[in-house]
Amino acid sequence: MSGVQATVDRGLANLEVLDATLRDLAAADPSIRVLTADSRISGKLVPFAREYPQNMVEIGIAEQNLVGVAAGLASCGKKPFVVSPACFLTSRSLEQIKVDVSYGQNAVRLIGISAGISYGPLGASHHSIADFAALRAMPGVLVIAPGDNCETEAAIRLAAAADGAVYVRLGKRPVSCFHAEGAGPVVVDRATRLRDGRDVAIVATGETVHIALGAADILREHGVDSSVLSVPMVRPLDVDAVVSAAKGARAVVVLEEHSVHGGLGEACASVLMAAGVGVPFRALGIPDEPIVNGDQLEVLAHYGIDAGGVAHVVGALLDGRR
Structure with a gap:
């Protein structure tokens, strides 16, 4: 990937960056699909849903089905982006990621939001501190953890262009960009x-x-x-x-x-x-x-x-x- 387009404000929260980038991608690629497993999350992607209602699927709180449906869409030539809290996406749906995505070699874009200990006070049930370990062991799955909005946009664009499965791990807290403006293309496939x-x-x-x-x-x-x-x-x-x-x-x-x-x-x-x-x-x-x-x-x-x-x-x- 050579770089990113300046489609997002550098001060936005991760989900806003995700939404803006997905809308930009969907404008040029009708195969983009966004699937969510919680109406509160899909609510944060309202701009995308308003512009592309036929490209948005709310599965409900059923994470295993979420990944399974996404794998089916990928096998039919669509480009599914699965958006769900990382703690549930990478643990509750681990078997589906293993079988339907990794073993099935389906290009599903797994977007784990509020990752790490972003949900802090909610406790261990809502922390995702084993997702790197689990998905690094899955054949064919790229694992990306952007550090700022510039890297988040670059990660979503890389995922859209990828031929295989990608896991993008996003935090919850807004973070400032540490990449200097005008310093050249931001990339996430290398350090x-x-x-x-x-x-x-x-x-x-x-x-x-x-x-x-x-x-x-x-x-x-x-x-x-x-x-x-x-x-x-x-x-x-x-x-x-x-x-x-x-x-x-x-x-x-x-x-x-x-x-x-x-x-x-x-x-x-x-x-x-x-x-x-x-x-x-x-x-x-x-x-x-x-x-x-x-x-x-x-x-x-x-x-x-x-x-x-x-x-x-x-x-x-x-x-x-x-």
Whole structure:
């Protein structure tokens, strides 16, 4: 993919970006279909539904049927986008993703919204912190976690053009664009170096990219030079970018709003070990314990996934304390 068109306001929330991009795509491609499993979600896509009522399908709260219907549409030459909370889409419908989408080789675009711990106070039933692990293991499924509106638009456009299945993981909280205007096309099929630094490489995906940038600012005040790598495409991973960032640093820290098991951290560790890159390494994510409840940012901070917590971990690694 060469780039994106400027169809969305950089200050919009994720679902607004999704809606605007889908409307732009549907204007040129009548095969686009949008399927939802909750009237509250379809309500947030009202502009699309008003412009393209025949292209919108509300299945109701029946996520397994949602994915099954989408797979059927894909097998008939349509381009279905399934929009549902990530916690239900990737757990309740996991068998349908496995059989109807992955095994059936159907090009379904799975859009998991309010991912990670976006639903904070609603508790573990509404958290999706194992979706990377589950879908990274599914043959033929791309896994993308955009970090800002620019990457969200790029991810939806990539999904529309893809020949196979794609999972796009979106958060709930509005986030500002960290890609500078006029800096060139935004891509999600490879990692983007947002900062250059020789001391530590901070690798992040999704909303944690903003945390990585905040940590880099704190570290700079203490004389630590950080590179920051945005990795929207979790699978397949941009191996060259990760290895290059690690080789140019004294330590590597990986951030993700996901379990420490089976996500970006383990993927990066595997890649670096295979490449023989032996630098101090730490993966920050949700630990192997019952997750606490609370506001998203408060929960992340509880687990050290905030700018100050990341800066502390980096300082410990550089000082030889792990």
